[in-house]
Amino acid sequence: MSERPEHWWAPLEVPTDRILTCRLGPLALDIHHAPGEWRLLHRHDDDEADAPAEAELAVAVGSIDDDGADRFMVADPDPRLTLVPCLLDRPVVIRPRQPVFLPQGEAITLYVSTPVVVAVRVGAGDRLLREIPSLPLSDTWFGSTTREGELCYSGRTRARHLRAELPRRAHRAVTPFQVRNEADTPLPLDRLSLPVQMLSVYGAADGGLWTEPLSLTRGGDSDLAALDVEEDAPEFAGATERLSGPREPRTSGGLVRAFSELFGDRP
């Protein structure tokens, strides 16, 4: 066994003929450094609730002989391996388990978490072998009709509003989402499309993963809302390190959307 890294995303050394066994939430990932190649084998638990909250990593002597393993031919024998947390490539539709309403004039910060994708990078050039989602999410459609809309991932979360209540889960990145309702009617927060492909992942010293905070204000006269993305990790996360950038560039027009596009239409 080699030394345990401080965080699961820190660079590791997996010399030839060693195997890295990684347990990250529901994802069990084995990476074997064979001579001239890397072998990857992964599987997911059926139930996320039973998965361990902390990441477990161990490097040991061993090999993968399973036929189901993917093989990546890399001539460079450099033992360096990094597991980089990234966010998903499509928006995640969050449906809180209980209905949440925001009355007129209220503002709230919701903490929503989304499972990260693990990018396996090896060698001095940090070459990408594969991206593996820590939790495979089901597809969903987000749009007012079946003709217009966007294919998204479906995530279920409690959408907590107290930071102290946030459970620590190594495979999920938390996005603080501030919503302010300045309209005359209560705002139902029953569906929310989180544009994770435009967000970065930050690693905090305590092992937590965060994204840039989002803020959204629903105006009184218009149904259009401007979605602001802050440039850095939330301040309360303390000292953070930027681990991966957004997949899609943030366009100024792309973040101004109709409320119905962000929260879905109420029947």
Place this chain on the structure above:
Amino acid sequence: MSGVLEVLANDTFAMVMRAAFLFALGVVLAPLCSRLVTRFAEDRFSAHHSQLMRRLVFYGVLALFLASALRELGFSLGVLMGAAGVLTVAIGFASQTSASNLISGLFLIGERPFEVGDIIRVGTTTGEVLSIDALSVKLRTFDNLFVRIPNETLIKSEVTTLTRYPIRRLDLALGVAYKEDVDRVREVLLEVADRNRLCLDEPPPLFIFLGFGDSALNIQFSVWAARENFLPLRNSITAEIKAAFDAADIEIPFPHRSLYAGEATKPFPVTVVDPDRRQDD
């Protein structure tokens, strides 16, 4: 002799030269214009439309300069057009089918029910559109056959574009035995849909109790998928439903026949045979 030369030099020769110059100018300008149009249309219109515009501009400019050249040579354009009109009618009668396909092609281009790369179903043929041409549309079917469908057929018949919208619904017709609890069947089906990752959460799966069939309670269960996942979902969810029904002891019945001999006739003679003895025979 000198007079003839003079005439040639002054009138006819100059006329021919002017006409030749106009024609040459047309030959040079037409490709230039069409190239300009291509550059303009490439990013703004579909590949098919920009190709059409390029051709129109090329032949239009060429025809304009050719007409001017002919006019320089002293031809009356009115007479020429009249002759062309008569010729068109004659050709039109002679090639009715082609003309009809040509006109249908124009309608298809205008209406745009599908584009190159879409998957369409015409009658019993389903395939990917390779090209939309003046006379016909070319398809590649999934068993890799090349199919040419005349434009007239497409205009007249029902065409289904399978790749128009990003999501599709899969309708499953199911039957469960009369003894089963419909609410429980519904629960099992919704759970199967929830567990299948290809099945969309929204729009939600649809459960419709169709009615009392001959030997089963008929149910329609409809689930949504992204169009590229339609086939994988169709294969996975049917297997999962069967497994879930088996696990929950829900019976999928097959048609039963009960035979009654009636009062007037004697009962059917039934012989019980020992299966082991029967195999030995």
